[in-house]
Amino acid sequence: MFWQIDLAILTLVVVTAVASIMVKDLLGAAILFGAYSFLMCLLWSIMGAVDVAFTEASVGAGVSSVFFVAAVFRTSRRTKD
Secondary structure (H helix, E strand, C coil): CCHHHHHHHHHHHHHHHHHHHHCCCHHHHHHHHHHHHHHHHHHHHHHCCHHHHHHHHHHHHHHHHHHHHHHHHHCCCCCCC
């Protein structure tokens, strides 16, 4: 495999992980978490662990992200910051 693709995806994983921690908006954090899970799915599939990649895609990027976004929409803001 091409090591440049591995390095690019790994860099994006680290960037999305740090961005999801640093962002102050809950919806943005939930979306970045979904992107992080999708990129981890790509890394697992590149490494040859297709069953782990499928589980990460369905549970991590799919179901968990939907639950987080639904939870954000069901909450209300107390302050206007």
